[in-house]
Every structure is written in C-alpha cells, then in structure tokens.
Amino acid sequence: MSGEYEDKPQPLIEHLIELRSRLMWAVGAFFVAFLVCFYFAKELFNILVLPFKWAVSWAGISHRNVELIYTAPQEFFFTQIKVAMFGALVIAFPVIAQQIYKFVAPGLYKNERAAFLPFLVASPILFLIGAALVYFFFTPMVMWFFLAMEQGGGEGQVSIQLLPKVSEYLGLIMSLIFAFGLVFQLPVISSLLVRAGFITAQTLVEKRKYAIVIAFVAAAILTPPDPISQIGLALPTILLYEIAIYTARLIERQRAGATEKSDSDEEDVAQAPPSQEADNKA
Structure with missing residues (x-):
C-alpha cells in the first residue's frame, strides 16, 4: 500500500513529529466540535431531557410540567460545558479514530490493516447501539421507576415530587450511555484478543459462569441503585458475551x-514433478 501507510523505517524524531501532527488534528476536531456543541448546549440538554418527559407520560402524570433545578449559580453553566464535551467527543470520534489509525497503520502488515479496519468501523456502531438503547428505553424506565415513588399529597400525606438537579440528571444519563456503550464493545475486544491469540473460544466458554457474576457486579457498580437499570445492563452483557x-x-x-x-x-508443490515444480517456482 502506497502513500502515508508505507512501512518505512523512521528515526524517533520523525515518529514524534508524526504523533504531534495526529494529536493536533484530533484536538482541533474536538475543539471545533466543542465550540459548536457549547453554542447549542441548551438545545442538546433539552434533547437529553426527552427520556424524562417520556417517563412522566408513562407514569400517568403528563399534566405535570417537567422541571429540573440547579442549586448553585454556576451549576447549569458547568452542566452545559459537560454537555458540550460529551457532544464534541461523539462528533469528533471519527476524526480521532482516523488519526489513531493513520499513526498506527504504517507499523502494521497489509493483512493486519485489513483485519483491523472492520473493528474500527464496528466499534462506534456498537457504541451508538448501546447509547440508543439507553436513550429510548432504559433512561425512561429508570426515571419511571423513580417517579413511581412520588406522593400526591393526599390526606395524611405530604406532597413529594421528583425535581432532579440538572447536573445529577446529566450525570445519570451520561453514566448509563458510557456504561452501555463500553459493554457493547465486548464482541470487538474479544474478537481482537482471539485474533491475537491471547484467548480462545473454549476459554470464553469455560469462563462463562464467572462472566455472568462479573456482569451483575459491574452492572451494580456502573448503574444507579435500582433493579431496572442493573438487570437492564447485566442481561445485554451476558447476551454480548454469548x-x-x-x-x-x-x-x-x-x-x-x-x-x-x-x-x-505446500503438499501440492512438494508432490509436483521436477519440471512442474520449476514451473511453479518460475
């Protein structure tokens, strides 16, 4: 393969210059995407609040306005920065991944590059599938679970309503998206390890029972302390393991x-007559 992927010996200084160039492109893409996302941070946050609105509708209290609060003057500002960083990472990921590949590719053989590319494409697709599952299903289910604990304030009861802080709601949905997105990388990571010869299919089968336990433990750590999100993460993890x-x-x-x-x-070449073997070598 010609061009920038040629595997030519280079001194250390040229590798460092190449690394700096790739880092500049990656950071530049992230910075531009961050500025755009920060400009639209409120609109992006409103999109992230949609699962909460769906949960309110599922809970049968659609007459109530969906409200979020912030209790510190700077809280919503920093929340917008987090939203912008989150959006910039998603938008700039293709450029970042491309720059990583361009830096690594010259050190790979042609067949290794051909084997690596499908995983580079599959990784963001699987992450987006996990994120979509969180956005359209699990976040509304989690919020519906918490909304079910409200009290209407009838006779002998105080009125108790869920009014999430903007930072805590963003932290919840971002942690769920990252947890599911990372779990959905399991087939990619395991396939790479099998190709590299570190593990085998038989090893994965033998460790299945431990994987099931680890899946539930990881779900308990990575998700909020409610059974819906924990089971919702553990079951897809087990399915992805299969x-x-x-x-x-x-x-x-x-x-x-x-x-x-x-x-x-090789056997055909070894068994061929001398004249035919010479023709094969020619």
Whole structure:
C-alpha cells in the first residue's frame, strides 16, 4: 500500500513529529466540535431531557410540567460545558479514530490493516447501539421507576415530587450511555484478543459462569441503585458475551481453513514433478 501507510523505517524524531501532527488534528476536531456543541448546549440538554418527559407520560402524570433545578449559580453553566464535551467527543470520534489509525497503520502488515479496519468501523456502531438503547428505553424506565415513588399529597400525606438537579440528571444519563456503550464493545475486544491469540473460544466458554457474576457486579457498580437499570445492563452483557463466543468460533474456523489451504498448497508443490515444480517456482 502506497502513500502515508508505507512501512518505512523512521528515526524517533520523525515518529514524534508524526504523533504531534495526529494529536493536533484530533484536538482541533474536538475543539471545533466543542465550540459548536457549547453554542447549542441548551438545545442538546433539552434533547437529553426527552427520556424524562417520556417517563412522566408513562407514569400517568403528563399534566405535570417537567422541571429540573440547579442549586448553585454556576451549576447549569458547568452542566452545559459537560454537555458540550460529551457532544464534541461523539462528533469528533471519527476524526480521532482516523488519526489513531493513520499513526498506527504504517507499523502494521497489509493483512493486519485489513483485519483491523472492520473493528474500527464496528466499534462506534456498537457504541451508538448501546447509547440508543439507553436513550429510548432504559433512561425512561429508570426515571419511571423513580417517579413511581412520588406522593400526591393526599390526606395524611405530604406532597413529594421528583425535581432532579440538572447536573445529577446529566450525570445519570451520561453514566448509563458510557456504561452501555463500553459493554457493547465486548464482541470487538474479544474478537481482537482471539485474533491475537491471547484467548480462545473454549476459554470464553469455560469462563462463562464467572462472566455472568462479573456482569451483575459491574452492572451494580456502573448503574444507579435500582433493579431496572442493573438487570437492564447485566442481561445485554451476558447476551454480548454469548455473541463474543460465537464470533470467536467463526474466527477460529476461518483461521483453521486458511491453515489447511496453506498446507494443501505446500503438499501440492512438494508432490509436483521436477519440471512442474520449476514451473511453479518460475
């Protein structure tokens, strides 16, 4: 492969210059995206509040206005900065991933680059699937669970309503998105480890029972302390683990097929007559 992916020996200073160039492109893309997202930070935050509105409707209290509060003068300002950083990371990720690949690619063989590219494409797609699952299903379910604890203030009761702080609501939905997004990388990570020879499909099968326990423990740590979000993260994790086992078996079958084909070609060359062997070498 020609151009910027050529694997040519370079002195250390040239590697550092190349690294600086890639970092500048990545940081520049993030900074531009941050400025754009900060300008539209309130609109982006209103989009993130939509799952809360859906939960209010599911709880049968759609007559009530959806309200969030902030208790410190600077709280909503810093919340907007976090929203802008979150949006900038999502928008700039393709550029950042491209710069990482361009820096790493010259050190890879052609077949290694061909094997690495599908994972580079699959990773953001799987992350977005996990984020969409959080946005359209799990966040409304979690908020509905918390809204169910409200008191209407009838006879003998005080009125208790859920009024989340803007920073806490953003922290909740961001933690859920990152937790699910990272969990959905499990097939990608396991496939890379299988290709590198660090693990096998049999290893994944043997460790399945430990993986199930770890899935529930991780869900308890990464999600709010409610059973809906914890079970909602643990079950997809277990399903993705099974997908990782299936993917590992496919990779091992492809590798075995390629090895058999290579051995067969070598046997054909070894058994060929001298004249034919000379023709093959020619």
